[in-house]
Amino acid sequence: SLDSIMDTKIKEALTGLEINPAPAKKISCTSIFNSGRLSSCPAGMVVTSCACGYGCGSWDIQGETTCQCQCSTIDWTTSRCCHLT
Amino acid sequence: SLDSIMDTKIKEALTGLEINPAPAKKISCTSIFNSGRLSSCPAGMVVTSCACGYGCGSWDIQGETTCQCQCSTIDWTTSRCCHLT
Amino acid sequence: SLDSIMDTKIKEALTGLEINPAPAKKISCTSIFNSGRLSSCPAGMVVTSCACGYGCGSWDIQGETTCQCQCSTIDWTTSRCCHLT
Numbered sequence: 001s002l003d004s005i006m007d008t009k010i011k012e013a014l015t016g017l018e019i020n021p022a023p024a025k026k027i028s029c030t031s032i033f034n035s036g037r038l039s040s041c042p043a044g045m046v047v048t049s050c051a052c053g054y055g056c057g058s059w060d061i062q063g064e065t066t067c068q069c070q071c072s073t074i075d076w077t078t079s080r081c082c083h084l085t
Numbered sequence: 086s087l088d089s090i091m092d093t094k095i096k097e098a099l100t101g102l103e104i105n106p107a108p109a110k111k112i113s114c115t116s117i118f119n120s121g122r123l124s125s126c127p128a129g130m131v132v133t134s135c136a137c138g139y140g141c142g143s144w145d146i147q148g149e150t151t152c153q154c155q156c157s158t159i160d161w162t163t164s165r166c167c168h169l170t
Numbered sequence: 171s172l173d174s175i176m177d178t179k180i181k182e183a184l185t186g187l188e189i190n191p192a193p194a195k196k197i198s199c200t201s202i203f204n205s206g207r208l209s210s211c212p213a214g215m216v217v218t219s220c221a222c223g224y225g226c227g228s229w230d231i232q233g234e235t236t237c238q239c240q241c242s243t244i245d246w247t248t249s250r251c252c253h254l255t
Contacts, residue, residue, distance in 0.1 A: 006091060006176060010098045013180045025110065026169055029131045031146055046199045049134030049219030049250060055156045057142025057227025061201055071225045080134060084196055091176060095183045111254055114216045116231055134219030140241045142227025165218060
């Protein structure tokens with residue numbers, strides 16, 4: 001019938017759309033270790049925290065993507081880097 | 086008319102779709118405190134940072150979900166854990 | 171033909187929907203520096219980490235949005251604050 005033809009056409013059109021193609025996003029993180037007092041995140045990731053050698057908890061973030069440990073003696077710096085995947 | 090029947094059918098088909106069902110996601114975080122030098126995030130959450138007792142700022146992340154404080158003496162460890170909700 | 175009229179109607183209805191209007195979200199972070207042992211994130215942002223003066227790595231988060239550095243002497247506190255944009 002004309003009615004069922006319409007239904008079929010509409011259904012086909014919608015099936016092709018993949019109405020919800022956006023996958024559920026989640027946070028993914030990685031740690032970047034570097035010797036010295038600086039450590040940078042890869043492009044596209046943000047710094048959520050920094051860790052420092054010699055027990056140091058004083059740090060700041062330079063240019064949005066680079067951890068800088070501030071204590072006078074520092075042998076390593078790790079940036080914690082996250083993005084959505 | 087046939088025309089208005091078509092319009093109604095199409096409209097009904099689209100109404101049932103809930104075209105934008107994905108709610109606006111946001112980041113939600115919690116802190117997990119533990120005695121000793123290890124603290125793990127719950128399943129489904131990522132570690133964004135760690136805090137340590139005795140003023141220690143040296144830590145690393147084991148297996149993606151566990152904070153490990155590295156200073157020689159450590160009495161507590163807290164992992165900061167986040168996910169999308 | 172009736173067939174092509176149906177096709178046109180369906181196509182028009184779908185074009186008006188803007189099926190994927192949700193923009194790709196990403197994490198955006200900022201650091202809030204404050205003198206003293208407390209530093210709060212702006213409304214709508216979460217704390218992912220804290221940094222403290224005097225090399226201190228011992229901190230906790232008060233009320234979900236405020237960093238508190240715990241060492242006995244603290245001259246500054248920075249909260250690392252993130253949200254989705």
